[in-house]
Amino acid sequence: MPDSYELLGGQLHMFVTQPPMLPLTFNQYLLATEEPLLVHTGSNADASRLCAQLRVALGDKELRYVFVSHFESDECGGIVKVLDAFPSAFAVCSEVTARQLSGFGLTECSLVKAPGETLDLGDGGLSFVAYPSEMHLWEGLLAFEETRSILFSSDLIMRLGSLDQPVVKSDWVTEVEAISTEKIPDPVALEKMRRVLSPLAVRFVATGHGPALDVERR
Template identity: 25%
Template sequence: MFNSVSITDQIYWVGINDRRTALFENLWPLDHGVAYNSYLIVDEKIALVDTVDAGQTSEYLGKIKKIIGSDRKIDYLIVNHMEPDHSGTMQAIVELYPDIKIVGNPKTFDMIQNFYGITENHYSVKEGDILDLGQHKLKFYMTPMVHWPETMMAYEETNHILFSGDAFGSFGALDGGIFNDEVDMHFFEEEMRRYYSNIVGKYGATVQAALKKLSSLEIRTICSTHGPIWRNDIATIVSLYDQWSKYEAEEGVVIVYGTMYGNTGKMAETIGRTLSEEGIKNIKIYDASKTHASFILRDIWKYKGLIIGSCAYNTAMFPPVQNLTDKLIHVGLKNRILGIFGTYSWNGGGVSNLMKFAEQIKLPVVTEPVEAKCAACGNDIDGCMEMAKQMAKKLREQA
């Protein structure tokens, strides 16, 4: 989208849509692209809030110049977050506006020097400091580890706009619509959850601290660095972040399995069918080899029940399942009910290592694990059905 978009008569979205990059952070699939959001406040003083990825420099600078022309200069660059997808054009901005003051905190400036070698025109702010632009005043709130140590937010007091950095952000390019009431929010809620669970999820405690700090503010608009701008229904997005950061979930079950020849997958199908017969409607079954872990983790964040199956592979878990369980340990998943199943041929490793995972992550296991030799039959099938019944019972008890 080449156009800039007015948020108010003096505040503009000057972001960039990236539909070329395949992997965010070279890890997470971008099937629908991603937006890098930047904002320009034009007042007696001009402030630019965050920048965009370096690969979009020409289009980005063109948007800025179209608004302020060639004669006016940008007075301040607000750096809420130093990750290169938001600071990547900083050098180009400094070259174009050499007198610009870079606004951040001490941790910001250390990163600026290490990333870009920029050591001059630093304007340091701390909690509660206010930057006066004229009609607009920016008040700063430190939000460390949401999700980097230098992250902060800027609150514009005149229009009650929160420039939130990566918080409240989402995967997905902005396909014409910029505001939450202009886009398909079902799609963006799912991509917000995927973004949160994979990028921010580990930092639930610091997200809770940030939400508490911001709770007294009147927020009418949230301008994140990714995804749509929220200009109404603010309570909804704040509530989602509150739920996700407390590891709260709704009734439903994710079944994820790893299989070489299909036998562990057949057990997953039995579990899924029995859950359905027990009245559970939200059931997601994933082959860990076929679906990227980021999508699986998104749904694990959504649903209360988690059932993991693995065949034995060289006396260990099947590698894609091992990758997922490592990720779950890393993000500190809580408040889930766990089930475990799997298969082996000549030696174990899948189920026994899943049990070690359960001990490490400290999630309750709903029944004894079910482990079939070669292919499930008889008691193995009965065990899968019983696991599903017990999972459904536990979900109903906690509803």
């Protein structure tokens, strides 16, 4: 299985790790905007390899942002190595996640975003959606890139199993309806999540695990 793919005409780099004996891939993405954005760092153990891949993909550009949807090792375990390797970059995350990072000594590297806020990437931009993520349903964030209609869905919309192909087809209504109480155990929060996601003009889902999704609208 290759460990990187160029998607959307080279605008989106997908880096994939599959640990032996585990039927799950861990995906990170580099969005090649004027202000380049990395989505997640993978684990600390895999971060040096990711940094090398990023250097190649970035060319002479500087990494500006590292989006961290929530505080967990596969999403940000490599954050220290990535920020050391790319000192101009900031971690972009929720207030709760920034508090966790500061507890690990990462105090001045976070750009805190709230749901509804945006981030300008030059020839693109993110808007942020509240994401009640795993531990204690702490508030994390999902990011929607509005120019390219890419949702970075983290653990919320994902696939288990190994990766046969980097992108599979799906449709948005099915994906939103399939978000279950396994992902968001609180029924009120789950319904709110579906209500916020449904109207988003998503065309492509960059999942945290498994293949990315090329989504149709119906």
